[in-house]
Amino acid sequence: MAPTTNDDAGPPPPKKARSENNSPANAADSSTTSSLEPSFGLPFITLTYATSLDSQLSLAPGTQTHLSGPLSKSLTHHLRTRHSGILIGVSTAVADDPGLNSRLAGTDLAKQPTPIVLDPTFRWNLRRNSRVLQTAREGKGKAPMVVVGSDAYKIGDPRIQWVVEAGGQVVVLDLDADDGKRWSWEYLLRSLKSYELDSIMIEGGGEVINSLLKEENQKYVGAMIVTVAPTYLGKGGVRVCPDRREDEEGKVVSAVSFSDVQWLPLGRDVVMAAKVDW
Numbered sequence: 122m123a124p125t126t127n128d129d130a131g132p133p134p135p136k137k138a139r140s141e142n143n144s145p146a147n148a149a150d151s152s153t154t155s156s157l158e159p160s161f162g163l164p165f166i167t168l169t170y171a172t173s174l175d176s177q178l179s180l181a182p183g184t185q186t187h188l189s190g191p192l193s194k195s196l197t198h199h200l201r202t203r204h205s206g207i208l209i210g211v212s213t214a215v216a217d218d219p220g221l222n223s224r225l226a227g228t229d230l231a232k233q234p235t236p237i238v239l240d241p242t243f244r245w246n247l248r249r250n251s252r253v254l255q256t257a258r259e260g261k262g263k264a265p266m267v268v269v270g271s272d273a274y275k276i277g278d279p280r281i282q283w284v285v286e287a288g289g290q291v292v293v294l295d296l297d298a299d300d301g302k303r304w305s306w307e308y309l310l311r312s313l314k315s316y317e318l319d320s321i322m323i324e325g326g327g328e329v330i331n332s333l334l335k336e337e338n339q340k341y342v343g344a345m346i347v348t349v350a351p352t353y354l355g356k357g358g359v360r361v362c363p364d365r366r367e368d369e370e371g372k373v374v375s376a377v378s379f380s381d382v383q384w385l386p387l388g389r390d391v392v393m394a395a396k397v398d399w
């Protein structure tokens with residue numbers, strides 16, 4: 122039976138788009154899930170987001186902007202079912218109050234990814250009725266893992282209880298980078314692997330994506346799936362723009378290069394599936 126969708130997940134991913142081999146779901150799967158072997162013993166990482174033509178994720182920090190059309194959104198929800206975790210930075214959690222589940226109708230709980238929120242200072246304004254907790258209590262998604270720094274964990278914090286009640290956990294990790302303000306991706310991913318998270322879809326936001334696109338972190342990205350929506354958001358939004366990169370002679374070169382690139386039109390959007398060359 123063809124899958125149907127509920128709420129805002131859009132229609133199911135196309136079974137056949139032009140030819141079986143270049144459907145977005147296949148391109149995405151061949152770039153990601155057919156080769157989901159963890160690299161360096163770390164989880165396989167798919168970096169995925171939706172962008173405007175001026176490389177922005179949202180109109181302004183702290184606000185959510187819907188860029189993907191129904192078909193590309195449906196691809197995102199399909200990809201969620203193919204990963205064991207789905208990761209965002211806390212500013213995205215605050216801005217979006219996200220569900221972080223696959224909303225393709227009929228998705229088994231076993232196929233839902235575990236939401237992971239990076240929150241070193243535990244500043245997430247989580248409430249008992251935040252969407253991700255509500256979604257878990259309703260059995261429509263897994264409960265979240267909130268990753269916090271050791272100084273931020275306070276016994277008796279009601280948010281910990283709400284997360285645990287919903288079936289999730291607050292994981293404390295020492296901040297090992299940026300003068301104790303950040304986790305290095307190596308340490309973070311190794312730690313997540315120890316929770317049996319073998320494949321993680323990283324959805325944003327800007328800070329998370331820009332840091333993974335830094336030269337030294339590109340090796341952790343197994344595949345990229347980027348939806349480009351036909352709009353300019355204008356200056357002042359949350360932007361994806363990695364640091365400049367120079368070669369040995371100091372000449373500026375591309376910050377990120379790709380191989381196995383496929384561009385696939387999906388409704389009004391176009392989706393790029395590719396591997397990062399590092």
Ligand SMILES: NC(=O)c1ccc[n+]([C@@H]2O[C@H](COP(=O)([O-])OP(=O)(O)OC[C@H]3O[C@@H](n4cnc5c(N)ncnc54)[C@H](O)[C@@H]3O)[C@@H](O)[C@H]2O)c1
Nearest residue numbers: 170171178179184210211212213303304325326327328329
């Ligand atoms: N269009 C899209 O696909 C898309 C996807 C996700 C988010 N967004 C949008 O992006 C915006 C949020 O992006 P942003 O750049 O402001 O923030 P973000 O979501 O990237 O979160 C940044 C925060 O996450 C934590 N963090 C990230 N990396 C960390 C690390 N290595 N170690 C420790 N902590 C780490 C820090 O607290 C940091 O301040 C929102 O407007 C949201 O709606 C859009």
Ligand SMILES: Nc1nc(=O)c(N)c(NC[C@H](O)[C@H](O)[C@H](O)COP(=O)(O)O)[nH]1
Nearest residue numbers: 171186187188189217219220221222324
């Ligand atoms: N594919 C995609 N198209 C968009 O137009 C858009 N704004 C996002 N945004 C991603 C998003 O900001 C975070 O991944 C969420 O926070 C997840 O939220 P949901 O589970 O969907 O509620 N993603």
